[in-house]
Amino acid sequence: MIKPFLVVAIISLFLIGCSNNDTDATGQDLDHRSVDKDPVESIDLGSEYMYPLTGMGTDEEPNNRIVSVMVNNHPEARPQSGLSQADMVFEILSEGNTTRLLAMFQSQTPDVVGPVRSARPYYFQLAGDYDAVYIYHGAADFIENQLQQSGIDNLSGAQYDGDGHLFTREAFRQAPHNSYLQFPAVTEVAEGRGYTMEKEYDPLNFDDVDRSDIVGDEVEEVTVSYGSDRVRYVYDETDEHYVRYNGNTQTVEYGDETPITLENVLIMETRHAVVDDQGRRDIDFESGGNAYLLQKGKVQKVQWESVDGRIIPVRDGEPVDLLKGQTWINVIPNNPGLSGISEVE
Structure with missing residues (x-):
């Protein structure tokens, strides 16, 4: 009963696929990357506006653009940074039996998100469907070509690899599990690429x-x-x-x-x-x-x-x-x- x-x-789900070759070791300390999460309970539900992906109230019109980040979910990339502040996360298979995450941010802005991994078409197509900027770290040449031809606004860690402004390579993990997005720099860099970072969205x-x-x-x-x-x-x-x-x-x-x-x-x-x-x-x-x-x-x-x-x-x-x-x-x-x-x- x-x-x-x-x-x-x-x-x-009994899935057959290729094994993932990422085998690097995980680091142990990230105190300087801790995230101060603004709990959703603290937002006034009687406010005039609402965030479109969470329905939570806000006193200011939420016209900042959604930012989506390709987050690594390999066992050696866990625990990740920034996911507690994501409005919405898609978890989808990549190769083999390993998933990756498309984390969408609008109502909260973390300091750091990652580790960030390479692009896949169905992830950046989802980002485009939500009219979000798509952030990732590199891709196979033919996938990179598809992304650039799609017209979807994007930023790649391969272009800003370890610049210390938009992306850093952290010592507590080994590549490819150590590329981290410095989230506060996204708007500046995206606007420098000519992307619009103010958008109005219909709420869910x-x-x-x-x-x-x-x-x-x-x-x-x-x-x-x-x-x-x-x-x-x-x-x-x-x-x-x-x-x-x-x-x-x-x-x-x-x-x-x-x-x-x-x-x-x-x-x-x-x-x-x-x-x-x-x-x-x-x-x-x-x-x-x-x-x-x-x-x-x-x-x-x-x-x-x-x-x-x-x-x-x-x-x-x-x-x-x-x-x-x-x-x-x-x-x-x-x-x-x-x-x-x-x-x-």
């Missing part, structure tokens, strides 16, 4: 809802398995948010150990295709499909759709409101997709 509030949902759909109003099954923990790498979301009933883990290791900021906590987790299945002998992928972000939405300890079966390039949950053709706060989107192959979920007592 399934016990209420003590249900574990497990997504087992947000609402404050009681837990009893959310239609779904009660679950305390959900595990997403990317081959040998597992991502876990554990619901904190007291603070009404999800705490993220890689396996048994909690996802925190490197340096001050600020935890990554989330109000919304969307797990969406879509078509993945391996397109070359390096294991690179093509991933469908247009056709829509099945998804699970985790909010306040409940899991809802929904669909996902791309509306004006932005990924949103829908039910019966109508958008499902997000809770105000931060969102993590896990993208998984549709084979086996969500059918791999099982409830365990």
